[in-house]
Amino acid sequence: MNKEGYKSGFVSIVGRPNVGKSTFLNRVIGQKIAIMSDKPQTTRNKIQGVYTTDDAQIIFIDTPGMHKPKHKLGDFMMKVALNALREVDLILFMINAEEGFGRGDAFIIEQLKAVNTPVFLVINKIDKVHPDDLLPLIDQYKDLYPFAEIIPISALQGNNIETLVEQIKKYLPEGPQYYPPDQITDHPERFIIAELIREKALHLTREEVPHSIAVVVETIERREDSDTVYVGAVIIVERDSQKGIIIGKQGRMLKEIGQRARMDIEALLGSKVFLELWVKVQKDWRNRLAQLRDFGFRE
Numbered sequence: 001m002n003k004e005g006y007k008s009g010f011v012s013i014v015g016r017p018n019v020g021k022s023t024f025l026n027r028v029i030g031q032k033i034a035i036m037s038d039k040p041q042t043t044r045n046k047i048q049g050v051y052t053t054d055d056a057q058i059i060f061i062d063t064p065g066m067h068k069p070k071h072k073l074g075d076f077m078m079k080v081a082l083n084a085l086r087e088v089d090l091i092l093f094m095i096n097a098e099e100g101f102g103r104g105d106a107f108i109i110e111q112l113k114a115v116n117t118p119v120f121l122v123i124n125k126i127d128k129v130h131p132d133d134l135l136p137l138i139d140q141y142k143d144l145y146p147f148a149e150i151i152p153i154s155a156l157q158g159n160n161i162e163t164l165v166e167q168i169k170k171y172l173p174e175g176p177q178y179y180p181p182d183q184i185t186d187h188p189e190r191f192i193i194a195e196l197i198r199e200k201a202l203h204l205t206r207e208e209v210p211h212s213i214a215v216v217v218e219t220i221e222r223r224e225d226s227d228t229v230y231v232g233a234v235i236i237v238e239r240d241s242q243k244g245i246i247i248g249k250q251g252r253m254l255k256e257i258g259q260r261a262r263m264d265i266e267a268l269l270g271s272k273v274f275l276e277l278w279v280k281v282q283k284d285w286r287n288r289l290a291q292l293r294d295f296g297f298r299e
């Protein structure tokens with residue numbers, strides 16, 4: 001579908017933890033964001049939610065690495081984050097109206113300065129502050145970065161959300177409806193977890209397996225009865241010999257890959273992780289990835 005005048009594009013929401021990013025997304029998408037289970041995400045742009053109307057489609061993209069990592073995940077995370085910011089049409093930088101400028105913000109603004117993408121300052125939780133307190137806050141942030149728009153909202157109460165959505169549409173290019181209207185979301189952390197596993201596999205095998213190996217995260221599940229997140233992932237190789245290298249003698253290599261990846265995933269998610277890894281030989285997987293990209297993903 002490619003209607004005349006139809007607008008569509010990719011929007012990244014960044015901001016410190018707890019500023020209200022998820023609440024905002026749930027509010028905009030209009031229902032609790034569900035995890036799509038069986039569609040492997042193979043792109044650097046992980047979809048958090050898709051908002052579709054008759055005149056526009058906004059695809060909200062997660063940007064991993066935009067909060068300061070708990071321990072050093074290295075340049076790799078930064079690169080992923082910056083690339084994601086470059087590729088989107090618009091960035092929403094969300095702050096909490098109750099809190100002043102903090103170190104987490106400095107880290108984010110540093111990254112915003114490295115890209116040319118327009119940025120909105122979204123001041124959330126205005127229900128918690130007196131209107132008089134907003135102006136000084138706006139002044140403070142205005143000096144830090146040339147925001148394209150500054151929009152106060154309450155994601156929780158739904159104040160000014162429509163205004164924000166209308167402003168977002170103005171910044172989107174004309175484009176197709178990339179996704180069917182019923183497609184809501186993918187798990188936000190899926191891609192970065194896959195990349196962390198892939199990185200460990202490449203590193204520990206001293207790159208004896210080609211960079212073309214893929215990792216597909218099939219399950220991310222927070223267990224109700226514990227604070228452990230279960231992650232199940234498949235490492236896809238093209239040849240039996242590569243499978244042997246990844247698994248290693250008595251499974252030792254796979255175990256080591258799993259242990260190291262698990263530590264990074266725990267730092268990323270901020271919770272205990274149970275990681276289960278499989279290795280699968282699939283000769284033509286690269287072609288299939290290309291097909292997925294054709295579906296509208298951009299890398």
Ligand code: GDP
Nearest residue numbers: 017018019020021022023124125154155156157
């Ligand atoms: P995230 O970490 O940025 O995704 O933040 P969340 O969406 O998980 O929100 C963190 C907390 O802030 C939750 O308890 C939300 O209910 C609360 N919250 C989010 N938006 C608002 C808002 O507009 N007003 C108020 N009062 N609380 C909010």
Ligand code: MG
Nearest residue numbers: 018021022023
């Ligand atoms: Mg969140």
Ligand code: K
Nearest residue numbers: 062063064188
């Ligand atoms: K996030």
